[in-house]
Amino acid sequence: MTTQARRQREYEQRETLLLDSARRIIRREGVSALTMDKLAAATEYAKGTIYKHFSCKEDILCGLCLDSLRHLHATFQQLSQFAGNTRSRMICLGIGYQLYTQRFPEEFDLLVAARSNNIREKASPQRLQQIDAADELVLNRIRELIVQAQEAGELTLPPRATVDDLCLGLWSVSFGLLALEHARDMIPGLDLTPPQPLLLQQISCLLDGYRWHPLSTETDYSAIYTAVYQHLQQLMSRE
Amino acid sequence: MTTQARRQREYEQRETLLLDSARRIIRREGVSALTMDKLAAATEYAKGTIYKHFSCKEDILCGLCLDSLRHLHATFQQLSQFAGNTRSRMICLGIGYQLYTQRFPEEFDLLVAARSNNIREKASPQRLQQIDAADELVLNRIRELIVQAQEAGELTLPPRATVDDLCLGLWSVSFGLLALEHARDMIPGLDLTPPQPLLLQQISCLLDGYRWHPLSTETDYSAIYTAVYQHLQQLMSRE
DNA sequence: GTCAGAAAGTGACGATTCGTCATATTGTCA
DNA sequence: TGACAATATGACGAATCGTCACTTTCTGAC
Numbered sequence A, B: 001m002t003t004q005a006r007r008q009r010e011y012e013q014r015e016t017l018l019l020d021s022a023r024r025i026i027r028r029e030g031v032s033a034l035t036m037d038k039l040a041a042a043t044e045y046a047k048g049t050i051y052k053h054f055s056c057k058e059d060i061l062c063g064l065c066l067d068s069l070r071h072l073h074a075t076f077q078q079l080s081q082f083a084g085n086t087r088s089r090m091i092c093l094g095i096g097y098q099l100y101t102q103r104f105p106e107e108f109d110l111l112v113a114a115r116s117n118n119i120r121e122k123a124s125p126q127r128l129q130q131i132d133a134a135d136e137l138v139l140n141r142i143r144e145l146i147v148q149a150q151e152a153g154e155l156t157l158p159p160r161a162t163v164d165d166l167c168l169g170l171w172s173v174s175f176g177l178l179a180l181e182h183a184r185d186m187i188p189g190l191d192l193t194p195p196q197p198l199l200l201q202q203i204s205c206l207l208d209g210y211r212w213h214p215l216s217t218e219t220d221y222s223a224i225y226t227a228v229y230q231h232l233q234q235l236m237s238r239e
Numbered sequence C: 001g002t003c004a005g006a007a008a009g010t011g012a013c014g015a016t017t018c019g020t021c022a023t024a025t026t027g028t029c030a
Numbered sequence D: 001t002g003a004c005a006a007t008a009t010g011a012c013g014a015a016t017c018g019t020c021a022c023t024t025t026c027t028g029a030c
Helices: A002-029 A036-043 A047-053 A057-079 A086-103 A105-113 A125-151 A163-180 A195-209 A222-238 B002-029 B036-043 B047-053 B057-079 B086-103 B105-113 B125-151 B163-180 B195-209 B222-238
Strands: none
Touching (some): A002 A105, A036 A047, A057 A105, A057 A222, A086 A195, A163 B163, A163 B195, A195 B195, B002 B057, B002 B105, B057 B086, B057 B105, B086 B125, B086 B163
């Protein structure tokens, strides 16, 4: 049915428009400035129409997270074409994640917020489920790479560790570090390496600990880091 | 001045009472159920009185975080008396952190939430500053241990890494992993080691990567883990 | 082209929660 | 004991929420 399809398309376009408007408001005035009335005015739709899409304000925030996760996933997809040994390619994902949070700080902030009940309690179950699904897609990219490393003989997991354990470990240290990165400004007198190499250093040590070859003691990765970094920065700014 | 002092004490006691009430409401009915009117009714104080203590609802949430961080710090203090080599003692802190989040899940949830602008935008600057200060106290316990490890010759940091880098790395992986732990329930089909050893495994690999001796390949830590775990569990349940 | 019925869009409204502040109460000390 | 300060109160106006009865637009059969 052609009418049906067109309507569906229009609905999705409007959802995008609504999310874009919401994003703009948040970027300009902060999350607390986002109100349903304001969003309605900005998009020139009535409040009732917005409620056709989102069950509440928190649902919109989750909608933004979802969008953002899909973005991240797309980036990871592109990165998977990067050539090199599996370990460099994993580093590549780490750098991608970091650049992503730098380019979309508001979205990442929401991603952190969306981990807490404060938001989850109110958002619609469907939206939360979609977020989880998107999360999993991203995780799959990491998982894949670990499996490839095993197959390539570059990684042999310790006895009781599973692929998912390492996967979650990598995710944790990256998510944690980026989420805590604010601390850099907030906590005075913290003597840290600049942000860019800091995450790589942590990932690198973790990978050394898991004995993902070639170890950082065996190869000098710094040239590779720089190359990947520049490559990615171009890639992401182009969009 | 004696009157002054007594008033100050009463003020603090009431603040504790207010926070305890708020905590109870959140625990029973969720964060969104916490309203100023409800808290007023529960504590038998008027709303105006509550606003003498907290600038808004988010400020209360941050108050709870602060409380919780102080708790964590106290736990870390106690743990620093634990005997053993520096690496086991670091593991000890990790276990302490984990048990802490298990015992106070609501508080930890708030701690995650308080990292995002959603809350930070509204809370009072003083409270946020207090949180940062408390955060730093906790970090100092980790930092100390790293320095001790260096002094004991059990740890030699890689060329460009600072004490704070490692400190933040450990904090990140722990915070990240615990914050993402929900994922365990949410994301289906994740093949993970059970929660208790999972964090220890990550920390352990990270420490191996940093070459904090004795490495996990040199010593079997599992007996120590179990001992520390039981010791701590007793310690924390006693309170 | 027209029209009836379906689908989509609207915004006024009641309800909830917020934060304030003029007033009331309590406590202090000369 | 009383004057004054400190503290507590809760009624109130403002802001925001989410709903739903109504209006407008669209659709496809005739």
